[in-house]
Amino acid sequence: MxxxxxxxxxxxxxxxxxxxxxxxxxxxxxxxxxxxxxxxxxxxxxxxxxxxxxxxxxxxxxxxxxxxxxxxxxxxxxxxxxxxxxxxxxxxxxxxxxxxxxxxxxxxxxxxxxxxxxxxxxxxxxxxGEFVPVNLAADPRTCALPAEARAAHTATTLPDGRVWLAGGYRPQPDGTRPVSRTSEVFNPADGTFSAGPEVGARAFHTASLLPDGRVFVAGGAESFAPVSLQPTARLVDVATGGVSELTPKVARYQHAAAVDAEGHVALVSGRAADGGTVSELEGFDATTGLFVSSGTPLHRTDVALAVRPDGMDIQVVGGVDPLKKAETDVPAFRFQNGSLGALPAGTALRIGRQGAAVAMLGRADESPALLVMGGFDGAEPEQGARPVGASEFLDGVSSVRDGPALMPRGNLCAVTLTDGRVVALGGRGTGFGTTYAVPWAELITPHAGAQPTVLGLPLMPQPRVWHTCSALPDGSVLVVGGVDDSTGEIRANTEALVVMPPPRD
CATH class of the missing domain: 2.60.40 (Immunoglobulin-like)
Incomplete structure (x- = not known):
């Protein structure tokens, strides 16, 4: 051979x-x-x-x-x-x-x-460690491209290892952002992209994988000039192409979503069409198809959600309040008795941050912990809010501890690999009074009884923000879409990249 x-x-x-x-x-x-x-x-x-x-x-x-x-x-x-x-x-x-x-x-x-x-x-x-375009199994010297350039889309890893890409907007050089209603499926087994079901025009939405393999798609903006919101949610069976339409109680975009072990979806925070804060928490019960409300409002935007290792408790990380203050409180919620109820215990971050990422660090057999990464320490990076380099662990629902130092940026993408490590990619940095997409990539490895180590991977070929990153079954990471504005000119990231981290052993 x-x-x-x-x-x-x-x-x-x-x-x-x-x-x-x-x-x-x-x-x-x-x-x-x-x-x-x-x-x-x-x-x-x-x-x-x-x-x-x-x-x-x-x-x-x-x-x-x-x-x-x-x-x-x-x-x-x-x-x-x-x-x-x-x-x-x-x-x-x-x-x-x-x-x-x-x-x-x-x-x-x-x-x-x-x-x-x-x-x-x-x-x-x-x-x-090298970022390269995905290639076709049928002709490995041929690169495979997504059908559309996408930013602020979603990427959902399905039970069979395929990745479903949905919605988003198409970055244009003139700054306009036409919104997509299409979806496509990446198959890592052969390197192909194929058309998926339509989901309605939406960007900055959420897509949550349910225990039965369906995907719950909620919210998003259906246009940006002016801003109008997508009022529907969709339950999508990607394998069959089946789609059913639902109507949440509240329309929102730039929100966060999380799924507990029983298939309840929490929709938290977000913005209304006028840019105001959506304070109502809403839940969806996939077993009944019903939406439920919470009696506890949450007055903050740009939050991240984290599901505890028990699969039931949901924590709200960071965000900014109506006074533009970066929040440190980490409230926790749980679905119980047909509603989304607040838990009495809570903790506080050591650094308030908005636009952070949260991922589970560690395998199931090595006491995994939620790691909070990046974000900005205020509401307006263009007005002096600084990107955060320090990370923090959420220990239970009542305590935090310091994590490793990372490259300071907000709106990064972070994903947990099957071996328990975390890869953090891209995001927004600041300099000279402006923000810009960055190409940074880091690999975080847990160690029993010691701080994790951080390995800087080679830079991505193009900086990007509002992209997605997905762990593939072979241990590599798929990076799709996003925007590169690092030169002051808006450019779409059209290639889908794949990177293979070095092995853990």
């Missing part, structure tokens, strides 16, 4: 061996290894060796084989039957057991192995 080919396929897939100790038949997966990219550094540039590594429940440890870059079918480990197997391919410049440098990485999505049946799997090999 010479490295000059961008695709290497194990056609001799069903090599079966018998494990003498227990009589279990092991099978060798059929691997479709894609070793080209449509831009950037080619994944096999400088590579001399490959390590094939399989992990999963029930294995006594990782199964590994090392080969030269000209690998053969038998270099892929044979596997016993089991579920959630992951095949990882690591590419090195130099022999890995002699100090070779890891330069590229690819993984499968988790797959099942049935006895005597060799599964077919695919791996996109990607250069570590």
């Amino acid at each position: 010479a490295p000059r080919f961008f695709r290497s396929t194990l056609l001799a897939a069903a090599l079966v061996s018998l494990t003498p100790a227990c009589g279990v038949k092991e099978v060798r997966p059929s691997l479709d290894l894609l070793t080209a990219s449509c831009a950037g550094t080619q994944p096999l540039a400088g590579v001399t060796h490959l390590r094939f590594r399989v992990t999963g429940p029930g294995l006594d440890g990782p199964r590994e084989r090392v080969s030269t870059v000209q690998w053969a079918p038998e270099d892929v480990p044979a596997l016993p039957p089991g579920s959630a197997r992951v095949l990882e391919v690591r590419a090195y410049a130099g022999a890995p057991d002699q100090g070779g440098r890891l330069v590229s990485l690819g993984r499968t999505a988790p797959f099942d192995v049935a006895e005597g049946q060799a599964p077919r799997v695919r791996v996109f090999l990607r250069r570590l």
Whole structure:
């Protein structure tokens, strides 16, 4: 399998061996290894060796084989039957057991192995830490583009690993912002974008994945000149294309939403068409299809929501009050007895902030904690509000502690990887009395009993804000859309980028 080919396929897939100790038949997966990219550094540039590594429940440890870059079918480990197997391919410049440098990485999505049946799997090999456009499995040297340029859209990772992109506006050089009513689906298995159901014109809306796999889409602006609000919500079954329309009690945009473990959706904060604050909290019960109100108003905008690890308590992080003060109080709510009720306990951030991001840091087996990142310490960055670099952990609903220092910016995008790490991307910085999109990317790794470490990843090719970031099943991150105004000229980010962080181990 010479490295000059961008695709290497194990056609001799069903090599079966018998494990003498227990009589279990092991099978060798059929691997479709894609070793080209449509831009950037080619994944096999400088590579001399490959390590094939399989992990999963029930294995006594990782199964590994090392080969030269000209690998053969038998270099892929044979596997016993089991579920959630992951095949990882690591590419090195130099022999890995002699100090070779890891330069590229690819993984499968988790797959099942049935006895005597060799599964077919695919791996996109990607250069570590490098942001490149997504490429097609059918032609890896061809980049795949979304159908539309989008900003202030939503990206929802579906149970099958696909990413559903909905709504948003199309940034124009003259500053106008026509709003989209379309959606599209990115399939990481083959690198394609395909049309999805229409959701009604909306930007700065929310899209919440429900436990049954449907997506609840709420609010948003349907136009900006002048501002008018989308009065409807939609329940969308992306798999079937089914859409049902609902009517919330309150229209809002630039709000926040969160889903508890039972499928209740909380809609919090936001702006009215005149720019005023929407103070009414509203909940949606997916099991009954009914909207419920809360008796506790919340007078703040630009908040973030966080769901506690218990899956039930919802915390409101940051925001600014009507007097333009950045809030420190972190109220908590829970759906109970058919309503969204405030919890008596609460805590306070050490730094008031609006436009922050919150993500869970740590795997389920290592005491994960909610990490609050970024934001501005006041209402108006153009009038002196500063971006925040300090992060904070929310410990329960009644205490906080310091987190690691990050690059100071607001309106960043943060996503939790399957291995418990967090990637923080883009956002808005300040300088010379103005705000601008930034290209910064950071990888945050938790450590038991110690502060997390922060690794600066290479800069994104273009600064961006109002973009989305989504964790893909292979451990990479998809970045879509947004606006680049860093040069004073408004530019749409038309490419969908993917980045593979370095492995945790």
